[in-house]
Amino acid sequence: MELERKIVAGILMCGVVAVFVVVSVLVKLTGRNPFFVKKKLAVGALLLSLSAIMSGCKGSGPGGIVSCYIPALEERVTIDGIRNGQIFLNRKVTDTLHCIITERLSCHYSVIIMDSLNTVVKNETVFSDTSSSLDDTIIFSIVCEKGITQGTYSLRLYNQVADSVKSVDDYRFIYTLKIVD
Amino acid sequence: MRQKIALRHIIYEVTQECNLSCLYCYNYWRRENEQVRMAHFRDNKRTIHQLLKIIDFDHITFTGGEPFCADGLSELILDCRLKGKSVNVISNGTKGSVEEYATLKKLGVGLLEFPLHSEHASLHETMTAVPGSFEKVVESIRYCIRSGIEVCTVVVLTKVNIDHLEATLAFAQSLGVKHMMLARFNVGGRGIANVNHLMPSKEQLKSAFTVAHEYLKKSSLHISANVCLPECIIRPEDYPAMYISRCSSDVNRRPITVNSFGDIRMCNHSPVTVGSIWDSSIDSIINSKYIEQWHQRPDHCSNCVRWDTCGGGCRAASEQLGYSLWQVDPIVTAMNTVLENG
Numbered sequence: 201m202e203l204e205r206k207i208v209a210g211i212l213m214c215g216v217v218a219v220f221v222v223v224s225v226l227v228k229l230t231g232r233n234p235f236f237v238k239k240k241l242a243v244g245a246l247l248l249s250l251s252a253i254m255s256g257c258k259g260s261g262p263g264g265i266v267s268c269y270i271p272a273l274e275e276r277v278t279i280d281g282i283r284n285g286q287i288f289l290n291r292k293v294t295d296t297l298h299c300i301i302t303e304r305l306s307c308h309y310s311v312i313i314m315d316s317l318n319t320v321v322k323n324e325t326v327f328s329d330t331s332s333s334l335d336d337t338i339i340f341s342i343v344c345e346k347g348i349t350q351g352t353y354s355l356r357l358y359n360q361v362a363d364s365v366k367s368v369d370d371y372r373f374i375y376t377l378k379i380v381d
Numbered sequence: 382m383r384q385k386i387a388l389r390h391i392i393y394e395v396t397q398e399c400n401l402s403c404l405y406c407y408n409y410w411r412r413e414n415e416q417v418r419m420a421h422f423r424d425n426k427r428t429i430h431q432l433l434k435i436i437d438f439d440h441i442t443f444t445g446g447e448p449f450c451a452d453g454l455s456e457l458i459l460d461c462r463l464k465g466k467s468v469n470v471i472s473n474g475t476k477g478s479v480e481e482y483a484t485l486k487k488l489g490v491g492l493l494e495f496p497l498h499s500e501h502a503s504l505h506e507t508m509t510a511v512p513g514s515f516e517k518v519v520e521s522i523r524y525c526i527r528s529g530i531e532v533c534t535v536v537v538l539t540k541v542n543i544d545h546l547e548a549t550l551a552f553a554q555s556l557g558v559k560h561m562m563l564a565r566f567n568v569g570g571r572g573i574a575n576v577n578h579l580m581p582s583k584e585q586l587k588s589a590f591t592v593a594h595e596y597l598k599k600s601s602l603h604i605s606a607n608v609c610l611p612e613c614i615i616r617p618e619d620y621p622a623m624y625i626s627r628c629s630s631d632v633n634r635r636p637i638t639v640n641s642f643g644d645i646r647m648c649n650h651s652p653v654t655v656g657s658i659w660d661s662s663i664d665s666i667i668n669s670k671y672i673e674q675w676h677q678r679p680d681h682c683s684n685c686v687r688w689d690t691c692g693g694g695c696r697a698a699s700e701q702l703g704y705s706l707w708q709v710d711p712i713v714t715a716m717n718t719v720l721e722n723g
Binding site: 232237240241247248252284 | 422455456462463487488631676689
């Protein structure tokens with residue numbers, strides 16, 4: 201049933217794309233005649249609905265929440281020993297960083313620690329729970345074992361499980377991590 | 382092919398024109414001796430297309446001025462939606478028509494934000510300075526909610542309306558509003574000339590936050606404070622149930638602002654143009670010395686133990702008054718506060 205819906209939507213989509221192209225050309229040629237502009241918006245809206253059906257999304261795009269005068273969610277991350285984007289870890293005291301995230305946007309988080317040569321020295325999923333509410337604050341730990349020698353690293357936080365991270369540059373947050381023994 | 386720069390969120394000022402004359406308006410072009418720059422549809426079309434080409438963003442907020450004053454707003458939104466961007470619109474709720482709202486719904490606009498400063502027309506209109514604006518915004522809110530469009534309302538807290546906050550929250554809820562934003566009066570634009578008339582006392586502000594905090598605990602209305610406040614004015618831990626946002630100085634964690642002509646600013650409150658998409662690379666703009674300055678502490682906050690969570694309030698507010706980023710958020714001096722612990 202789902203497959204049929206997508207096939208029908210796909211066929212319809214080809215037709216609607218063709219109509220959209222024609223109407224867009226007419227809008228241009230007529231110097232944005234209001235009649236054609238209206239048609240373009242109507243066909244464009246139909247195109248968006250069809251593409252939403254094809255991608256299996258019933259919604260109309262993410263709604264927003266809020267930052268400053270405008271809606272936008274922003275995760276809030278707190279990590280032990282952080283100051284101005286730098287995390288200082290004294291392993292004489294502990295080898296564990298505790299991390300708190302509020303206003304989450306994801307059910308999954310992973311971390312990658314890279315040295316100055318961009319070699320990954322740690323890559324793990326630190327939180328994954330699809331049953332939890334995004335409103336819940338989460339707390340997890342990142343252990344920097346002795347195998348990670350003292351020095352300066354880049355700690356990157358991702359809102360995906362470790363296996364899903366396609367590029368190390370797809371991080372949500374990046375910090376400089378200084379480890380001393 | 383050159384790689385696109387990834388930035389999560391863009392605030393797009395589609396026009397500088399507005400049909401209201403809000404006393405608190407923070408738009409920098411409403412300062413004395415500034416002039417409105419008129420933008421045409423072709424300016425916006427060209428800039429939006431360039432942004433879609435060079436920046437990999439997820440979300441765009443159309444604002445102004447009043448965005449419904451701009452020619453072809455819906456067409457520009459369609460262009461963004463067809464590229465998979467989520468879109469919000471900040472409006473004053475008095476210019477858009479029912480047909481325009483319906484079009485935005487069809488285009489999948491995620492949320493419309495409207496001002497609602499009071500349950501009393503007279504107080505709302507004292508702040509907007511245009512008679513009839515209350516009735517129009519209430520109509521817009523009602524229509525959008527009835528049509529299933531997500532609506533968020535914002536109340537700017539000034540001397541004029543701050544003591545009526547509880548009634549305003551109740552009124553918003555009675556209209557079906559689910560999300561209300563508290564915006565402290567942030568000095569800038571036309572608001573500079575009206576500071577004495579609008580700036581509430583620290584006690585009034587704290588009392589309003591308490592009212593809002595108590596209200597949200599007993600109701601389903603989601604209330605948040607979205608214009609960052611220095612923690613020497615409002616301490617977030619005193620209002621634990623309320624989301625109190627702060628602006629990050631990291632351009633990847635805050636919306637950058639772009640106007641119709643492609644000028645980039647750190648935020649919509651800042652009057653300082655960092656560069657233009659037409660003559661600088663985005664990379665050079667976001668890595669410029671000026672942007673770097675946003676990470677630095679103002680002198681006033683140099684020893685403050687709360688810096689990491691506070692970030693110094695609104696940095697752009699100092700710029701609006703002609704100061705540098707080394708100056709503290711003007712609300713600190715306006716409210717005559719003494720910093721504790723530093």
